[in-house]
Amino acid sequence: MGTIQIGTASWTDRTLLASGWYPASADTPEKRLAYYAGQFPVVEVDSTYYGPPAEQTSRLWAQRTPDGFTFNIKAFSLLTGHPTKVSAIYKDLRPETDKKNIYPGDLPAQAYEEVWSRFLSALDPLAEAGKLGAVLFQFPPWFGIRKSNKEYLLEVAARCRPIRPVFEFRNASWFDGANQNETLDFLRAHKLAFVGVDMPQGHKSSVPPVLAATAGLAVVRFHGHSDKWTSKDIHEKFGYEYSRQELAAWAPRLRSLAAEADTTQVFMNNCYSDYAQRNATELIELLDGVEGD
Structure with a gap:
């Protein structure tokens, strides 16, 4: 069985800081990251979806964590076709527009290429330190299964190389009927990593919990x-604490998945208060139990 790494999708959320999960001695960003890295081997950086990271920030992350610690980085929204605030674009690349949000097609081709280049190069310090796990490309609900979108997955992989991209879908067409096998076979054929999710069902963005x-x-x-999945309040959207029984049902599924991969990463993204951190700890305990460790 391959390695299983369990962590959370945030370590700086204001509700986490207010929850008391961090000891009083962890009173600076540097100390909080060090404390987190002492509890979990991996973290997902979500803030990079809203605004691309600075190279200096990546360098500090690398310096402030122990050897063997891993960062996964969520791709900047513009690179996954989501609406992106003009103010989030690099200042010298911002288009002259009255729009608050733009899409890739709203940028000149050269500016779009530069966004890609700067985003990836900002991750160099993590890669050089051996602490860059993967870049998460979470696509919008309108990104359905079709030839052009499959081609974009290949384009992303080519742009990122040697950095490893991982792909999360939010459109159920990828999994409808025979499409599920088609999707997974396509990813396997091109050695593209799939991101399985557990999420509320019955919404436009819902996909089944395929591993x-x-x-x-x-x-x-x-x-x-959360029964408020469509809320614009991110804490209402993700404010859900898993019961131990729910997580226990996942443990054997995750172990089976790990038997098919070299490394399996699990991220708790229910980032409200310390829900994610406590659930991640519980899942580690449960997997230890499953493995008889």
Whole structure:
């Protein structure tokens, strides 16, 4: 069985800081990251979706964590086709527009290429330190299964190389009927890593909880089951704490997935208060139990 790494999708959320999960001595960003890295081997950086990171920030992350610690980085929204605030674009690349949000097509081709280049190069310090796990490309609900979108997955992989991208879908067409096998076979054929999710069902963005290893790395993200999934308040959207019984049902599934991959990463994305951190700890305990460790 391959390695299983369990962590959370945030370590700086204001509700986490207010929850008391961090000891009083962890009173600076540097100390909080060090404390987090002492509890978990991996973290997902979500803030990079809203604004691209600075190289100096990546360098500090690398310096402030122990050897063997891993950062996964969520791709900047513009690179996954989401609406992106003009103010989030690099200042010298911002288009002259009255729009608050723009899409890739709203940028000149050269500016779009520069966004890609700067985003990836900002991750160099993490890569050089051996602490860059993967870049998460979470696509919008309108990114359905079709030839052009499959081609974009290949384009992303080519742009990122040697950095490893992982792909999360939010459109159920990828999994409808025979499409599920088609999707997973396509990913396997090109050694593209699939991100399985646990999330509320019955919404436009809902996809089933499919787990599959399509490359050496397999990823699972737990979004919770909030009954306010469509809320614009991110804490209402993700404010769900898993019961131990719910997590126990996942343990054998995750172990089976890990038997098919070299590394399996699991991220708790129910980031409200210390829900994610406590659930991640519980899941580690449960997996230890499953493995008889």
